Amino acid sequence: MKLSPIRILAVLASLALSVTMSAQTHSVSGTVVDAATGEPVIGAGVLISTGGGTVTDYDGNYVIQAGNDATLTFSSLGYISVSEKVAGRNQINVSLQPDTQQLEEVVVLGYTTQKKAELSSSVVSMSGEKLRDVATNDVGNMLQGKVAGVVVMNSSGRPGEQADIRIRGTGSITAGAGPLYVVDGVAGGSFNPNDIETITVLKDASATALYGAAASGGVIVVTTKSGNQDKTEVEFKANGGIKRALMGRFHPMTSEELYNFTKSMSDPGSFDSNYPVSLLNQDFDWLGNCFKTGVVQDYYASVSGKAGKVSYFISADHYNELGTAVNTSFRKTSGRMNITAPITDRLQMTLRLSYAKSHDRTESSYRLVEYSYYAMPWDIPYVMDENGQYTNEYVFNGSNIRPDNGEKWWTQNPANILYEEQYNYGKGWGDSLTGDLQLVWNATDWLTLVSMNRYDTSHSYWENYVDPRTYEAGDTGGSFSNIDDEGNGWGTTNLAKLHHTFGDHDVNGTLGWEFGEGYSRHLEASGSDIMQDKRSLSTANVPGTPIGYDYKSRSWAVLAQAQYSYLGKYIATASVRYDESSKFGPENRGGWFPGASAAWIISRENFLEGNKTLTFLKLRGGFGMTGNDNIPNFQYQETYSPSSSGDGAFVLDRLPNPKLGWEEALMSSIGIDATLLNNWNITLDLYHTINQKILLQAPLPPSTGFYARMENVGKVRNMGAELAIDGAILSQKDLAWTVGFNMGFNQNRVLDLPKGQDMVMNRGDVNQILRVGQDVYSWYMPKWLGVNPDTGQPQWEKVTYETDAEGNILRDKKNNPIVKSTEVVNKWDKATPQIVGSASPWFSGGLNTAFRWKGLTISANGNFVVGNQIYNKTRESMDHDGAFIGMNLMSIENGLGWNRWQNPGDNATHPQAISGRKDGSANTSSRFLEDGSFFRLRNITVSYNLPQTFLQKIKMSDARIFVSADNALTLSRFSGMDPEVRLDSDTYHHAGMYTQNYPIPMTVVMGIDVKF
Secondary structure, three states, X not given: OOOOHHHHHHHHHHHXXXXXXXXXXXXXXXXXXXXXXXXXXXXXXXXXXOOOEEEOOOOOXXXXXXXXXXXXXXXXXXXXXXXXXXXXXXXXXXXXXXXXXOOOOEEEOOOOEEEHHHOOOOEEEEEHHHHOOOOOOOHHHHHOOOOOOEEEEOOOOOOOOOOEEEEOOOOOOOOOOOOEEEEOOEEEOOOOHHHEEEEEEEOOHHHHHHHHHHOOOOEEEEEEOOOOOOOOEXXXXXXEEEEEEOOOOOOEOOHHHHHHHHHHHOOHHXXXXXXXXXXXXXXXXXXXXXXXXXXXXXXXXXXXXXXXXXXXXXXXXXXXXXXXXOOOEEEEEEEEEEEEEEOOEOEEEEEEEEEEEEEEEEOOXXXXXXXXXXXXXXXXXXXXXXXXXXXXXXXXXXXXXXXXOOOOOOOOOOOOHHHHHHHOEEEEEEEEEEEEEEEEEEOOOOEXXXXXXXXXXXXXXXXXXXXXXXXHHOOOOOEEEEEEEEEEEEXXXXXXXXXXXXXXXXXXXXXXEEEEEEEEEEEEEEEEOOOOOOOOHHHOOEEOOOEEEEEEEEEEEEEEEEEEEEOOOEEEEEEEEEEEEOOOOOOOOEEEEEEEEEEEEHHHOOOOOOOOOEEEEEEEEEEEEEEEOOOOOOOOOOEEEEOOOOOOOEEEEEOOOOOOOOEEEEEEEEXXXXXXXXXXXXXXXXXEEEEEEEEEEEEOOHHHOXXXXXXXXXXXXEEEEEEEEEEEEEEOOOEEEEEEEEEEEEEEEEEEOHHHOOEEEEEOOXXXXXXXXXXXXXXXXXXXXXXXXXXXXEEEEEEEEOEOOOOOEOEOOOOOEOEEEEEEEOOHHHOOEEEEEEOOOOXXXXXXXXXXXXXXXXXXXXXXXXXXXXEEHHHHHHOOOXXXXXXXXXXXXXXXXXXXXXXXXXOOOEOOOOOOOOOOOOOOOHHHEEEOOEEEEEEEEEEEEOOHHHHXXXXXXXXXXXXXXXXXXXXXXXXXXXXXXXXXXXXXXXXOEEOXXXXXXXXXXXXXXXXX
């Protein structure tokens, strides 16, 4: 759907009419500095007495809209708060005195703002400045290793791919388990990481319950920048660099390695020892030629300031990435405009517009990455025509004539993948436009009315082309397909915020309601037997079956929150939200989501007041419930699909379930926040979460004609602990050194399943099992017992279980089958599938440090994951023992001490190589489960800020040059390319399963960041 300017104006006008209010605010700006050193205080909170607030930037500057009768409170960690009446002033500069008792930083929570000291829930907030030292443009990567209990994984290095994020474990099995993003107070929306002012992670239900139906995976609140000073400020950032695919310990066999391996397992009487040796004369590095040095560039510009009483922030960004795999790329152009203006004395309007357009190109569907692993090293693809294009021929032993393979043992590549990539592709584009209109009416000193309204629209297109000349085309004569998606939606959030202080009591309250509506349209078409180089459906002689749908969805909610503080040291918060969504059955569309928390600031008690060692101490705890609506539409409805008979009939393929409802997450937590010596900050959290009414395929009686349907029948528990420590080893004007450490431990257990029965989940011929009492991501397969040192044969475990009189397996108190006996077998099909590990890590965390000497800063951060087990699906096909030599194999010379059995008495990791072996040594088993633990130096940056004395002469306010490297070092014993694997499952992949992934790159960039 095209969005005309008239329509945009009409929508914004209608949103503006949703609230009618009146009143005067004006822009107040200034600088906050340390009274002792004169240095700017970065990230200081500026809180308005009537509600709302902001934080200072890198130079200690702020700008805020406030009424003449308002009072501004300035606060920051380790400083005494200062309050100043506006009284008509446009500029208020403040010097903060260090204090050993106060912790008054303001945290933006989406619907509300709150002093950090008085938070009674688990919240982590950081400024955009602390996220800038990475070469990525994905906010998930920016958070890696920086927040305890937040696991971030990159399962692919493909350009434009985003990281997977999990906050405090995985609670859902079939619905989405990622966090909800809230941008500028409204759920959803897009943003450029360069535009981030602050980012806040809400981890427990006492903080997330106010977001109700979509918050079971946690909430990430993003606040974008606004005009922050009286004078106009122009910023320009540019960086560019190179990317190199990280291959880890993995490398395919060379011609010599593959030759020797094949010779060792072949019958000497059938091995042609003369002719095949000629294969050693050529050794083509397919992996090295399918991957190259990638390029990344990012250009960003912004202008901000005030024009009269109107503050503004306008930015534009262009990001361009050429992938490390040939013919892969991603580029994105985006822009943002945030404008705030007073309408009357008390009424303020903020308009935000953001737009993004992206272009994406991937490798062909013939799987370039996978084929680069498998291709035979003795086939060289460099035969080119007179135009410099690859032909579908090979150079073999100095000739482009390939010998007849006959019955010989050596195998040749069925396709020249580099030739295929010249013609075949997948590519597409997408664009999105989001408009926000926010109205704030300071009705009285204690009441503020807020209306936040959003309209967004998006359109994306994707096409795949398979040229008829290529191997991938097969007998189809080539194919062309495309997918076209379009969507739009609007929503409104209207709040009444109350704040009143009387004596030693401080009360805050929020009442609100929300409504949203969305529309989506999907259309895909395909055809085969197409004309060469004619990339269009109109050239297809065999049209495919078109697929399409469109739908509308609606949701609405009411919410309330109240906070009470007595003497600034006893705090209680309670909230409740009611949601309804059209995604769920008519009998179960609504849900209540309450939350409550309390905090006691112990350091403000008389017995700790003035303590110079323990300068801050707070005990907090809370509980609450959130929901999960991250499921496809129509799940509760009966659906039909075309009959396979081709007679135009439709058949029922899903039974209805009008009772289908929300997944629910019941959370409770307790935590301690402490500051030692007014410098070292320590946070400790313990949490317990029950995810119930989980959506699973529940078994049905055979009389229904269906084996199962989606129902709310599962229950999962996550419980764990988190620790975060940060502080300054040195803190002087010209010399500073800060360090930080965080770690999160999480235990995941299934508590309930339909009829308590095990559910085996098969994806890609690999099994995980859902069993009460076990981890959600438990691997289920035969247990590998190694290699028999006398015979060189593989070994597995066969288990006999205790049974009752009817043959049912007996279970112990932990629901594990009771073992009667075990024995060693040397045939895979004789072994017993059993739980052999989990894809969930025991714990994860991060380390960070920054050292500054005058204008020079060196910073580094890393993250680690410990205890998860990865199923290496690539090894299953490339680390076998001679069952099938139709592709190249991986070398076992990888520094892990692997060796192959040769003679009786050998203690080997790999069985004897036997041509055409049929004992199943390479079948799915725990042989291919590997320790997924790793430490990664996520980023190291060296930067230099030019001296202010020099900048003043050239009329600059700030200038910084930097060199930054992402993924600079990885420590792991994983035999694949990269130990970062997916955190969720899809049709063909389990969470924790490694396949032929697009490798993660190491990226090195240089850049400048200047302000005028």
